[in-house]
Amino acid sequence: MSEGINAALEFRNVDILFDRGNRRGAIEAALARLDAGETREEIGRALKVTVGVAGANLAVARGEISVLMGLSGSGKSTLLRAANRLNRPIRGEVRIGNGLAWLDIARCDDDTLRTLRKTRIAMVFQQFGLLPWRTVRDNVGFGLELRGMAPSIRRDIVAEKLELVGLANWADAHVHELSGGMQQRVGLARAFATDADILLMDEPFSALDPLIRRKLQDELLDLQKRLKKTILFVSHDIDEALKIGSRITIMREGRIVQTGTPDDIALRPVDDYVAEFIRHMNPLPTIVAAAVMRRFQDLPRRPDGMLDGGRIAIAPDAATATIADRALAIRPHGAWTQGALCVVPAQLSLGEIIALRQRSGLPVLVEVEGRLVGLCDDADILQALCGEARFRAG
Amino acid sequence: MAPEQWIAEHKIPVGAVMAAVVDVVRKHGLGVFDVITDSVGFCADGLTTLLLDLPPLLLVVAAMAGAWFLRRSVGLAALVALGLLFIINQGYWNETMATLSLILFSTVFCMAVGVPLGIACAHRPRLAQALQPLLDLMQTLPTFVYLIPTLILFGLGTVPGMISTIIFAVPAPIRMTQMGIARVPRSLIEAGEAFGATGRQILWKIELPAALPMIQAGLTQCIMLSLSMVVIAALVGAGGLGVPVVRALNTVQVDAGFESGFVIVLLAIMLDRVCRPKDSAS
Numbered sequence: 001m002s003e004g005i006n007a008a009l010e011f012r013n014v015d016i017l018f019d020r021g022n023r024r025g026a027i028e029a030a031l032a033r034l035d036a037g038e039t040r041e042e043i044g045r046a047l048k049v050t051v052g053v054a055g056a057n058l059a060v061a062r063g064e065i066s067v068l069m070g071l072s073g074s075g076k077s078t079l080l081r082a083a084n085r086l087n088r089p090i091r092g093e094v095r096i097g098n099g100l101a102w103l104d105i106a107r108c109d110d111d112t113l114r115t116l117r118k119t120r121i122a123m124v125f126q127q128f129g130l131l132p133w134r135t136v137r138d139n140v141g142f143g144l145e146l147r148g149m150a151p152s153i154r155r156d157i158v159a160e161k162l163e164l165v166g167l168a169n170w171a172d173a174h175v176h177e178l179s180g181g182m183q184q185r186v187g188l189a190r191a192f193a194t195d196a197d198i199l200l201m202d203e204p205f206s207a208l209d210p211l212i213r214r215k216l217q218d219e220l221l222d223l224q225k226r227l228k229k230t231i232l233f234v235s236h237d238i239d240e241a242l243k244i245g246s247r248i249t250i251m252r253e254g255r256i257v258q259t260g261t262p263d264d265i266a267l268r269p270v271d272d273y274v275a276e277f278i279r280h281m282n283p284l285p286t287i288v289a290a291a292v293m294r295r296f297q298d299l300p301r302r303p304d305g306m307l308d309g310g311r312i313a314i315a316p317d318a319a320t321a322t323i324a325d326r327a328l329a330i331r332p333h334g335a336w337t338q339g340a341l342c343v344v345p346a347q348l349s350l351g352e353i354i355a356l357r358q359r360s361g362l363p364v365l366v367e368v369e370g371r372l373v374g375l376c377d378d379a380d381i382l383q384a385l386c387g388e389a390r391f392r393a394g
Numbered sequence: 395m396a397p398e399q400w401i402a403e404h405k406i407p408v409g410a411v412m413a414a415v416v417d418v419v420r421k422h423g424l425g426v427f428d429v430i431t432d433s434v435g436f437c438a439d440g441l442t443t444l445l446l447d448l449p450p451l452l453l454v455v456a457a458m459a460g461a462w463f464l465r466r467s468v469g470l471a472a473l474v475a476l477g478l479l480f481i482i483n484q485g486y487w488n489e490t491m492a493t494l495s496l497i498l499f500s501t502v503f504c505m506a507v508g509v510p511l512g513i514a515c516a517h518r519p520r521l522a523q524a525l526q527p528l529l530d531l532m533q534t535l536p537t538f539v540y541l542i543p544t545l546i547l548f549g550l551g552t553v554p555g556m557i558s559t560i561i562f563a564v565p566a567p568i569r570m571t572q573m574g575i576a577r578v579p580r581s582l583i584e585a586g587e588a589f590g591a592t593g594r595q596i597l598w599k600i601e602l603p604a605a606l607p608m609i610q611a612g613l614t615q616c617i618m619l620s621l622s623m624v625v626i627a628a629l630v631g632a633g634g635l636g637v638p639v640v641r642a643l644n645t646v647q648v649d650a651g652f653e654s655g656f657v658i659v660l661l662a663i664m665l666d667r668v669c670r671p672k673d674s675a676s
Contacts, residue, residue, distance in 0.1 A: 084588055117590035129585035133603050143589040145599070194589065 007059040007097060008230040009083060009198055014056040014092035014106075016078050021048030027090060040254055052078035052087065054254045060247075062197075065224060065231040067245035069238065069277065075254040076234045082106065083200050083232060084121045085113055096120065096198070118147050122191035126203040128183045130175045136162070136186050137171040143194040161189040164223065181212035188220075192227070201233040205240065217244055238281040242266060250274050267291075283385060284351035289344055292353060292384040293366045293374030309375050312341070312363055321365075330365065330372070343367050350384055357381065416543045423547075431553045434499070438552050441495040442633070450487050454478045461668050470667055477660045486635065486657045493634035493661065496627065497620045500556050504564040504616045509609060512571025513597070522572060529565040537562060537626050545630055555627025563619040567612035574608025575601050610671035617665050624658060635661070 015034065019026050030049035033042070040051035053075040060066040068076040081087040082094050085105050094105040096116065105116065122143065130139050138145075140161055141154045162168050165185040175183060184204060191199055205213040221244055224231065235241050241248050242262045249259040250273070258270045266286060269275040296314065299307040306313040306322070314321045321328050321341055330341050342356055343365045353376050356364050363377040420427075445453070454475055462471040481490050515522035537558060544554040578601050586596045602609075628636025635658050642651035 086584055086587060114590040114592065117588060119590075121588075123585075123588040125581060125585060125588075127581050129581045129588075131582060131585075131600065131603070133606075142585075142599075146586075146589055146591050146595055190589075200588075 007095075008062040009060040009232065010093075010095045010097075010102075011056050011058045011079065011082065012093040012095065014079065014082055014089045014094060015054050016052040016075070016082055016087050017090045018050040018052055019048070020050060023048065031091065051254050053082070053089075053251075056092070056251075056256050058249055058256060058259060060198075060230055060232055062230050063228045064246040065233055065244050066247045066249065067241040068232065068234045068249050068251060069236065069241045070251035072236060073253075074251040076236075076251045077202055078254075079251070080200055080202055080232055080234045083198070084117055084123060118143065118194060120196050121198045121200060122194050122196035123200040124184070124187045124191050124202065124204040126206055128175075128180075128187045128207075130183060130186055130190075132175050134175070135171065136167060136173050136175065136178070139175060139186055140189045140193050142190055147194075157193055158189075161193045164192060165189045165219070179212075180208050181216060184208065184216060185219075188223075192223075197230055199229045199231045201231060203234050203236065206236070213240070220244060238277045239286070242281060242286050250277065262286075284354070285349050287350040287384055288346065289348045289350075289353055289364075289366045289376060290346040290368075292350055292376045292380050293346075294376070294380050295374045296372065309363065310377055310379070312375070312377075314372075314375075328362075341365055343372065346373070350381070354381055412543075416546060420547055427547045431548045431551070434556060435551060435553045438495055438499050438556060441498065442492045445491040445495060446488060450478075450482055454482075461664075464668055473667065474664050477664050480660065481657050484653050484657060486638070486654060489633070489635045489637060489654070490657060490661060492632075493621075493624050493636070493658075496552065496556055496559065496624070496632060496634055497617060497665075500559040500563060500620045501613070501616050503560055504567050504620075505613060508564050508567025508612065508616070509571050512568045512609075512612075513575055513601075515568065515572040516575035516601075525568070529568060532561050533565050537623070541626065541630060550631035552627075552632045554630045555623070555632030558630070559620050559623040559627060562623055563616045566615040566619055567609070570608050570612030570615065571605065574605030574612075577608070578604040607671040610669070614666055614669045614671070617669060618662060621658065621662050621665070 015031065017027055017030055017034075026047045026049050030043050030047050030051065033046070034040075034051060034054055040054070043049055043051055056075075056079055058066070058079075068080060070076045078087055082089050083105065085094070089106040092106065095102040096105055097103075103112070103116070105113065108116070131142065134142075137155075137158050141151075141158045144154045144157060159168065159171070162171055165188050167182060167185055167189065170178065170182065175186065178186065184207075187204065205216050208216065217240060233244065242265070245262055247259065248262055248265045250257045250265065252273050258265065258274050260268070265274065266278055266281070269278055294309070296307055299309055299314075302308045302313060304313075306315060309321075312321050312328075321330060328341050330343060340360075341362055341364075342360055344353065344356065344367070346366055346368045348366075353364050357376065357378070363375045365372050366374045366376065457478055458471045458475040461474040462468070481487055511525075515525060540561060541554070541558055544557045548554040548557060582600050582604060583596060586600045591599065624632075624634050624636035625639050626636070628634060628640045635654055638650055638654040639658075641647075642654065
């Protein structure tokens with residue numbers, strides 16, 4: 001596997017099943033039926049066995065944020081929890097590399113597992129999972145305490161991590177005195193404290209209100225630039241996934257449907273299920289000018305040789321433009337001035353295009369490598385918002 | 395012959411079986427019970443003697459300081475001091491000390507047995523299921539019923555009273571500990587597991603602190619149940635505040651009955667206020 005060399009964490013053919021009925025042999029029977037291609041509804045009804053994850057293959061490269069996405073019950077959290085064996089796979093491997101060799105988390109002995117959990121893999125929980133009777137300091141130092149580290153050494157590390165998440169002044173506070181956002185920062189600091197290189201985040205921001213959620217997403221991205229952890233992140237929010245994920249994996253009914261970069265997912269969904277997610281995303285920060293614009297090469301020509309852009313006409317060399325017979329200057333890059341068309345880079349987001357269009361009252365021109373290539377007028381913007389333009393760029 | 399007559403004539407020997415069991419235990423285990431009687435009696439009576447040897451006012455000051463240290467409440471410290479002074483005033487100091495040492499002993503024993511057993515029950519549902527009917531029996535079987543065999547096995551005195559008290563009080567800490575541990579949120583246990591805690595670390599660093607308010611409630615209940623047994627303990631010869639109550643009952647003395655009754659209530663209130671879990675538990 002070419003990806004395997006850089007992967008920090010790798011799931012190979014992972015099946016996770018839960019026996020609800022405690023009947024002997026139910027798991028084996030369920031596996032046989034799973035291999036025979038039965039759906040998880042059928043297996044669940046016949047054997048009282050829940051198929052959490054089936055046949056999952058995923059490699060998480062060192063230093064990337066890999067997002068698992070799906071509706072509730074799609075198995076994304078179940079798969080994540082296999083990475084530190086809070087859920088134990090029935091079949092398959094969960095491999096973690098130490099630079100020299102692979103270790104199978106699903107099958108290693110308990111001592112090895114505890115060592116991995118203490119030193120390599122940390123976790124952040126949706127409901128924070130903080131110990132309410134402890135101070136912030138003692139919560140952050142929890143993992144180090146479990147390792148048996150002396151309190152005096154612990155104190156310095158804890159102070160450093162609290163500084164990192166901006167809670168240096170709250171070390172002696174109790175958890176319940178903190179807001180939800182601050183509590184999750186404590187959860188982050190606790191995960192950072194063990195200096196684990198792999199971070200499992202199980203919908204860490206879902207319990208927070210939207211403003212705080214966005215703020216923490218930004219903070220996480222900021223921290224990640226410095227810390228370069230390998231992060232496996234579960235989310236049910238497509239906007240969150242597109243924003244923070246360097247790779248996104250979509251899951252459905254326990255199976256992985258598609259894995260790819262945010263662009264792959266947003267622009268080339270493999271099926272209707274994935275497309276349905278994309279339809280519900282917030283387009284303003286995600287869609288870029290390149291996907292919104294009408295290309296000059298697609299514009300019809302007027303009898304006078306100018307390109308017909310509806311309200312404006314553009315000279316074939318794209319050096320000048322006119323609107324209602326009034327000649328307009330073309331000003332490169334964003335800054336809008338009175339009586340000029342503004343030009344934006346192809347990576348500018350739809351939200352910003354709309355803002356420029358609104359302030360200037362004129363269409364927005366798009367350039368790639370110093371060359372004008374297209375324009376965004378009201379019709380193009382509306383079309384992008386409606387979703388039809390989203391799969392056109394590439 | 396009417397059917398009910400037939401049923402009545404073929405009596406199942408429930409009572410006879412129990413009597414035989416007690417008899418066998420008595421015959422073969424007499425040495426063991428003598429050792430228990432002697433050692434427990436020696437310790438309990440020794441504690442009572444020690445408490446009585448100290449000057450009462452010194453104990454009042456110590457109790458006040460203890461209440462302040464545990465709860466940081468001036469009102470409670472004052473309540474404890476005034477309550478104990480009232481007991482001295484009414485002339486029930488000696489009986490109160492005897493009751494206190496009996497409660498102390500049975501409570502320490504109940505907690506020492508109850509908390510580990512409660513933890514075991516919380517971790518092993520099978521054990522909890524098996525223990526459930528026994529605990530129900532211990533709490534609902536009328537005390538006088540098991541007073542008879544304890545009397546046979548341990549003779550008259552402090553020890554049978556204490557054994558009956560323990561039988562009656564020990565289900566409370568077992569149940570409360572079990573409930574407390576079982577109610578620890580799954581997410582907290584998982585947080586411990588995710589950071590590599592061993593089973594023992596999870597018990598000591600997560601489960602027990604999380605269950606502490608419930609365990610403390612179990613302690614308070616245990617003390618109250620022990621206290622409610624003082625009169626019955628007095629019937630089998632244990633000293634303490636039950637003795638004047640029994641005497642007042644036998645001689646129909648309203649004044650003595652109320653005096654000792656009030657002292658018991660006062661003791662209960664003081665112990666409850668000092669030991670009950672703090673409100674900020676949730």
